[in-house]
Amino acid sequence: MNGHLDGGFIPVATLDVLDARGRAVVQVDGVAVALFRVNGELHAVADACPHRAGPLSEGDLVGYVVHCPLHTWPFDIRTGQCPRHPGVQVRTYVVRVQGQHILVSASGRVHAP
Structure with missing residues (x-):
């Protein structure tokens, strides 16, 4: 699916x-994003770990923490x-669901540590 909405x-x-x-x-503007x-809520992060680019989508998920x-x-x-390494983080994306459609923010964001 392509194209930006308002x-x-x-x-x-x-x-x-x-x-x-x-x-x-x-894919969000050419970037792999893991959902x-x-x-019951959807969350989205860049799919590449900043350490060695491991696919976070394939990692173990415990609560809200995914392990590369x-x-x-x-x-x-x-x-x-990253609770183990303060200051290290992956880009997150705001997710919306409209009916059966998943929409992701184009910009993504990096939170202040």
Whole structure:
């Protein structure tokens, strides 16, 4: 799915792309973004760990913390922050659901540590 909607949101997929674990990888302006459904809410982060570019979408998820599959660096999918390494973070994206459509903010954001 392509094209920006008002407010800078891009339709990226429909809910049926989420796997049995509530995950998917979508493209947002050419960047791979991992979607995670936790407690009925969708969260989105850049899919590459800043340490060694491990695919976060393939990592273990415990609560709101995903662990990179390469070296287990943890990242809070709500903030992008790495609790093990202060100041290290991944880009997060605001997610909206309209009907069956998943929309992701085009800009993404990096939270202040």
